[in-house]
Amino acid sequence: KNEVEQSPQNLTAQEGEFITINCSYSVGISALHWLQQHPGGGIVSLFMLSSGKKKHGRLIATINIQEKHSSLHITASHPRDSAVYICAVRLTNTDKLIFGTGTRLQVFP
Amino acid sequence: DAGITQSPRHKVTETGTPVTLRCHQTENHRYMYWYRQDPGHGLRLIHYSYGVKDTDKGEVSDGYSVSRSKTEDFLLTLESATSSQTSVYFCAISQGRQDPYEQYFGPGTRLTVT
Numbered sequence A: 001k002n003e004v005e006q007s008p009q010n011l012t013a014q015e016g017e018f019i020t021i022n023c024s025y026s027v028g029i030s031a032l033h034w035l036q037q038h039p040g041g042g043i044v045s046l047f048m049l050s051s052g053k054k055k056h057g058r059l060i061a062t063i064n065i066q067e068k069h070s071s072l073h074i075t076a077s078h079p080r081d082s083a084v085y086i087c088a089v090r091l092t093n094t095d096k097l098i099f100g101t102g103t104r105l106q107v108f109p
Numbered sequence B: 001d002a003g004i005t006q007s008p009r010h011k012v013t014e015t016g017t018p019v020t021l022r023c024h025q026t027e028n029h030r031y032m033y034w035y036r037q038d039p040g041h042g043l044r045l046i047h048y049s050y051g052v053k054d055t056d057k058g059e060v061s062d063g064y065s066v067s068r069s070k071t072e073d074f075l076l077t078l079e080s081a082t083s084s085q086t087s088v089y090f091c092a093i094s095q096g097r098q099d100p101y102e103q104y105f106g107p108g109t110r111l112t113v114t
Helices: none
Strands: A004-007 A010-014 A019-025 A029-037 A043-049 A052-056 A059-064 A069-074 A083-091 A097-099 A103-108 B004-007 B010-013 B019-025 B031-037 B044-051 B054-057 B064-070 B073-078 B087-094 B109-113
Touching: A004 A083, A010 A019, A019 A029, A019 A083, A019 A103, A029 A069, A043 A052, A043 A059, A043 A069, A069 A083, B004 B087, B010 B019, B019 B031, B019 B087, B019 B109, B031 B064, B031 B073, B044 B064, B044 B073, B054 B064, B073 B087
Parallel strands: A010 A103, B010 B109
Antiparallel strands: A004 A019, A019 A069, A029 A043, A029 A083, A052 A059, A059 A069, A083 A097, A083 A103, B004 B019, B019 B073, B031 B044, B031 B087, B044 B054, B064 B073, B087 B109
16 A cells, blocks of 8 residues: 555546545655646646645645645636646655655646 | 756666766755656655765665765766666755755656667
């Protein structure tokens, strides 16, 4: 069993829909990261959080430490949001990240 | 964007040949990482460095070696490339145990071993 599980693996949506991507983990962590990888391959960090909730524009990330679960929400989705979204956790007392396999999102006009 | 470049960006090589990938940063970040990305797997750590001449193994280090003689450069070497090392390789940098702690990724190198 992977230490970081994402769901769903693939997601399609119509423009304007509310999107939720989930991440569950089974290890002790000090922080959780959400990353975005566009079709060209570049990887960009969206959020790093260790508790509660963060918001950047139409993106919202939440984490529940007790339940070992995080969600990434996209409000009013747009075709330019089409990408692979990757969850990664930083293990307690290390500098190493463990990555989920990603969720491929396609938003159609 | 963090100043991270990788070279080459694409490479095709034959089984058994040595290959060196270079990661160069202009951010003076202490930590540097090499990952590989394969279908069905998350990014997996090959090796990382926490300073000049200080390196350590990641979870998939077999068949790879690294060197860091300068803060700005982190080299990944495949001594004798195998087809199983066909992958996309990403370099990343970070400050380490400081706030904000984030990893910034290079553009990736697509390596094909025939």
